[in-house]
Amino acid sequence: MPGFKLPPMMFNEEEGFAISIALTAARQLKLLDVAPSIESAQSKLQRILPDQLRQRLRAADTAIELNLQPATMPADKEVLAKISHAVAHKQSINLQYRSVSDMVSERKLDAYGLAFHATHWYVVGFCHLRQDIRSFRLDRVMRAELLSQQFTSPPDFSVISYLRSAVASIPRAYSVELLLKTDMQYARRYLSDAIAVLEQTTGGVLLYNQSEDLSWFARQLAALPFDFEVRKPAQLQDELRKVAERLLKNCS
Numbered sequence: 001m002p003g004f005k006l007p008p009m010m011f012n013e014e015e016g017f018a019i020s021i022a023l024t025a026a027r028q029l030k031l032l033d034v035a036p037s038i039e040s041a042q043s044k045l046q047r048i049l050p051d052q053l054r055q056r057l058r059a060a061d062t063a064i065e066l067n068l069q070p071a072t073m074p075a076d077k078e079v080l081a082k083i084s085h086a087v088a089h090k091q092s093i094n095l096q097y098r099s100v101s102d103m104v105s106e107r108k109l110d111a112y113g114l115a116f117h118a119t120h121w122y123v124v125g126f127c128h129l130r131q132d133i134r135s136f137r138l139d140r141v142m143r144a145e146l147l148s149q150q151f152t153s154p155p156d157f158s159v160i161s162y163l164r165s166a167v168a169s170i171p172r173a174y175s176v177e178l179l180l181k182t183d184m185q186y187a188r189r190y191l192s193d194a195i196a197v198l199e200q201t202t203g204g205v206l207l208y209n210q211s212e213d214l215s216w217f218a219r220q221l222a223a224l225p226f227d228f229e230v231r232k233p234a235q236l237q238d239e240l241r242k243v244a245e246r247l248l249k250n251c252s
Contacts, residue, residue: 019045082144083123086111090150096143097136104142105129110151113159114138117167124159126151135166164194168209174233176209176217181227190224214239222247 023041046054086093086109095107111125112133121138176196180187184200191198191207199206207228211217218239221228230237 079138079141079144080114080121082146083111083114083138083141086144086146087113087123090152092147092149092151094145094147095136095141098140098142100140107134107136108147109134109136110153112153112157115159115163117160117163122159122163124162133162135163161193164192165197168194168197170210172210172212174211174214174235176207176211176214176233176236177231178207178209178221179203179229179231180205180207180224181229186226195220215242218243 023045046058083093085091090110092108092110095109096104097107098104106129108128109123109125110128111123113124115122115124122135123138123141124133124135126132127134179201180198181204184198184205187198187205187207196207196209199208209217214233214236218236221240222243230240
């Protein structure tokens, strides 16, 4: 309609601050290659706010630093849009994927969800080639093609939880296994699924971890408020002794 204008939006200070911080975080993270749009949105937000609130938000934007690592973007801007469509409409998708070893393969995927995790975009879903749930980094997807087939996602599936467990299970220099003398609920308060895979047993909670740095892992274990038993590797016991000796030395 000619001459039609949207009514002005009104935000209180808390709402304006939340939007401003979210836009600043999106700009720093480079979640999407839309920096000009983010700048435009921030300018529009500044124009519609009352003078006093606008000045406070400008001061906050200047003063606040966010320790954020920029995202690794998909190689093709259309990839994210197509996979988002596939997730939303429960529509299978075909991916041409380049692995970390530069092997290229075709993957039919039932995409359960998208997530931004540890500076990368991932899609997680059922891979028909491997006949199992798999994750794929979007910056390694060379091509995406929507298929006509529909699928049903598992109920209550969490993409982030899957990615954290998958990262904790990646083979590394040392395979760690502990028995935690506690229950699962208490163990979860101190150990995230990004660090270890936990399994409830009759004798306690089994912890599985893949680590490159046993010294670092020993320091994390030293902070636990419950007892544990190291099952493997033997080198972890040596690192725990070093931590204990250092702490005792500081007490003398």
